[in-house]
Amino acid sequence: MRILLWHVHGGWTDAFVRGGHDYLLPTLPERGPWGLGRGGRDWPTSAIEIDPATMRGEPVDLVVLQRLEEFERAEAMLGRRLGSEVPAVFLEHNTPKPAAVTTRHPFADRTDIPIVHVTHFNRLFWDNGDAPTVVIEHGIPDPGYRYSGRIGRSAFVANEPVRRSRMVGSDLLPDFAAAGGIDLFGMGVAELPAALGLDPVQVSPVGELATKELHAAIAERRLYLHLARWTSLGLTLLETMHLGVPVVVVQATEAARAVPPGAGFISTNIDELVAATRVLLEDRDAATRLGLAARETVVERYGLDRFLRDWDELAIDLVERRRRKGRPITAAAVAARTAGVESHGWKE
Numbered sequence: 001m002r003i004l005l006w007h008v009h010g011g012w013t014d015a016f017v018r019g020g021h022d023y024l025l026p027t028l029p030e031r032g033p034w035g036l037g038r039g040g041r042d043w044p045t046s047a048i049e050i051d052p053a054t055m056r057g058e059p060v061d062l063v064v065l066q067r068l069e070e071f072e073r074a075e076a077m078l079g080r081r082l083g084s085e086v087p088a089v090f091l092e093h094n095t096p097k098p099a100a101v102t103t104r105h106p107f108a109d110r111t112d113i114p115i116v117h118v119t120h121f122n123r124l125f126w127d128n129g130d131a132p133t134v135v136i137e138h139g140i141p142d143p144g145y146r147y148s149g150r151i152g153r154s155a156f157v158a159n160e161p162v163r164r165s166r167m168v169g170s171d172l173l174p175d176f177a178a179a180g181g182i183d184l185f186g187m188g189v190a191e192l193p194a195a196l197g198l199d200p201v202q203v204s205p206v207g208e209l210a211t212k213e214l215h216a217a218i219a220e221r222r223l224y225l226h227l228a229r230w231t232s233l234g235l236t237l238l239e240t241m242h243l244g245v246p247v248v249v250v251q252a253t254e255a256a257r258a259v260p261p262g263a264g265f266i267s268t269n270i271d272e273l274v275a276a277t278r279v280l281l282e283d284r285d286a287a288t289r290l291g292l293a294a295r296e297t298v299v300e301r302y303g304l305d306r307f308l309r310d311w312d313e314l315a316i317d318l319v320e321r322r323r324r325k326g327r328p329i330t331a332a333a334v335a336a337r338t339a340g341v342e343s344h345g346w347k348e
Helices: 010-016 070-078 120-125 170-177 189-196 211-220 235-243 270-282 284-301 304-324 331-338
Strands: 002-005 022-026 047-050 062-065 088-092 115-117 133-135 151-157 182-185 203-207 221-226 247-250 265-267
Touching (some): 010 235, 062 070, 062 304, 115 120, 151 170, 151 211, 170 189, 170 270, 182 211, 189 203, 211 221, 235 284, 265 270
Parallel strands (some): 002 022, 002 062, 221 247, 247 265
């Protein structure tokens, strides 16, 4: 197939483009949010940079939308209507905002373009209206077991943690700093210690690293802190578990499903999480055992093969229906084909 999508979320796209299709990535000379292309990533040759100006009338089997503005841009680029003339899905990466349970999804009134949620939590909390919905959970290219834990400090990863403070849980860092040192990774972490009134030695900004460098750095730290209150399941948490790093996790959103008992310390009680952090910082052997359990869990549930297989099944359903019938897709029409598929069954 030929699948059109913009390079929006690098971590998610890194997994998606490893399937068996051609992935068309709009590319502009200035790059930027509407023409990033491959973005310098080491992706398969099937991830193809294309000039949006040359795509009118070109064959495209499926469009994966990730931002509301992409709908009009894709229709103008292709010269065809999405949903009726070209199959499309809206990939929802985020939890609903501003209200947790009453926010209606922008595609809720469309029955011809399914909403694909990346977590079961997201599908449950968004008001999806009459739109057909499906969950395809994340898949991670396995970086392999890398844990050493030789640096007796916690790792915390967040982009713009000052602006997104309570959402990503960076406001909780003073509590965890009482258990031991913390190293900060991501965009905009340099301003965080001052914003929280913390010693930059105790809570030390490292900065934004390339994926491989970030994996290596986290694997050297004793544990990983995932403190988000209200965000979709972070890929860094899953990547960290793949590395064999033990995790201490706020029990919110999809994290409760991703980190089952025995695969990490997870709680809504901050005192319990701080105590667990202190234990892991002091006991490297215990940290190693917990990290191995985390890796075993995440490899089974969030493997790349399962992720790509789920997307293949969905894409085939959409494309075959468009070719045979040429009419809008509904949940009822494809229920028989997807019955019994736990990971991404359709839901009206």
